[in-house]
Amino acid sequence: MKEKITKLTAECKAEINAASTENELYSVKVKYLGKSGLISDLMKGMRDLSPEERPFVGKIVNEARGKLEELFSARGAALHEAELEAKLAAEKIDITINKNTTVGKLHPLNAVRKRLVDFFVSMGFDVMDGPEVETDYYNFEALNVPKDHPARDMQDTFFINDGILLRSQTSASQIRYMEKVKPPLKMISPGRVFRNDDDATHSPVFHQLEGLVVDKGITMCDLKGILDLFAKHFFGEDTKVRFRPSYFPFTEPSVEVDVSCSICHGAGCKICKGTGWIEILGAGIVNRKVLRGCGIDPDEYTGFAFGFGIDRIANIIHSIPHIKLLYENDVRFLKQF
Numbered sequence: 001m002k003e004k005i006t007k008l009t010a011e012c013k014a015e016i017n018a019a020s021t022e023n024e025l026y027s028v029k030v031k032y033l034g035k036s037g038l039i040s041d042l043m044k045g046m047r048d049l050s051p052e053e054r055p056f057v058g059k060i061v062n063e064a065r066g067k068l069e070e071l072f073s074a075r076g077a078a079l080h081e082a083e084l085e086a087k088l089a090a091e092k093i094d095i096t097i098n099k100n101t102t103v104g105k106l107h108p109l110n111a112v113r114k115r116l117v118d119f120f121v122s123m124g125f126d127v128m129d130g131p132e133v134e135t136d137y138y139n140f141e142a143l144n145v146p147k148d149h150p151a152r153d154m155q156d157t158f159f160i161n162d163g164i165l166l167r168s169q170t171s172a173s174q175i176r177y178m179e180k181v182k183p184p185l186k187m188i189s190p191g192r193v194f195r196n197d198d199d200a201t202h203s204p205v206f207h208q209l210e211g212l213v214v215d216k217g218i219t220m221c222d223l224k225g226i227l228d229l230f231a232k233h234f235f236g237e238d239t240k241v242r243f244r245p246s247y248f249p250f251t252e253p254s255v256e257v258d259v260s261c262s263i264c265h266g267a268g269c270k271i272c273k274g275t276g277w278i279e280i281l282g283a284g285i286v287n288r289k290v291l292r293g294c295g296i297d298p299d300e301y302t303g304f305a306f307g308f309g310i311d312r313i314a315n316i317i318h319s320i321p322h323i324k325l326l327y328e329n330d331v332r333f334l335k336q337f
């Protein structure tokens with residue numbers, strides 16, 4: 001029995017040393033020390049020994065077992081270390097190699113939005129973000145569009161239920177802002193808006209940027225001044241701005257604002273549909289009712305508001321013929337910017 005143990009121990013030691021991976025070592029361990037391994041088999045054989053022999057042999061087997069366990073864990077640790085080192089060496093990444101990397105960039109819509117926001121921020125405008133799911137009150141009623149008012153037809157709105165809707169205009173943010181901030185105030189609110197419209201120049205989801213200035217003595221001239229700067233900055237120094245009378249319930253008087261076509265410089269082309277002018281936004285002097293509704297005295301303060309489509313501005317700047325191109329995320333299209 002004793003020789004048997006010595007022989008098995010020696011064989012096991014040789015196999016431990018021969019194992020070259022952790023997996024191999026594990027197989028050796030199972031072979032000798034496993035439940036039905038060779039050493040365990042020896043223990044079973046003890047049944048046949050005499051009661052005097054048993055403690056003696058048991059001791060030798062246990063000692064041998066303990067020794068082997070130690071060898072297994074030492075060899076295991078060494079193999080683990082070696083394997084890790086080999087793996088690290090094989091997977092080494094040379095971070096100084098910089099071949100054929102493609103660098104991502106902003107989507108043209110986001111890039112234009114960022115430029116627009118930067119422009120107004122540089123003039124001291126505060127930026128406000130309003131909710132896309134809005135109440136009827138902020139989107140319509142507080143903007144002087146009561147229920148059943150025909151002006152609701154100007155915007156084909158997605159209603160969620162009676163009092164809740166997807167905002168059809170960022171003008172809703174004006175009200176939220178004026179409820180919190182009292183004049184003098186200057187704010188813009190860029191964001192997504194929703195309307196049931198779908199053609200080459202309209203998408204059910206698009207982006208607007210609302211602007212609002214309220215202070216003592218604000219007039220149409222201040223609006224014209226800001227929009228002149230805006231037009232020159234985005235469409236070129238020689239761009240002209242023209243106001244046409246219009247109607248919005250929340251401004252009085254209201255105007256539609258056109259810029260001279262930066263492609264043909266007024267001669268008439270496809271982009272301006274032969275007119276020499278491109279319509280870019282709606283604006284006006286904030287309706288007295290709207291100011292009063294927000295707790296601002298319209299005899300003391302006046303203001304102007306304007307709102308335009310960011311998508312439209314991006315399309316004009318980049319001569320993009322169809323609004324959907326901005327939403328399809330076709331990389332062949334996006335790569336051009």
Ligand code: PHE
Nearest residue numbers: 169171248282283305306307
């Ligand atoms: N909210 C208007 C629209 O979506 C635009 C606008 C904003 C007009 C502010 C006047 C003042 O058509």
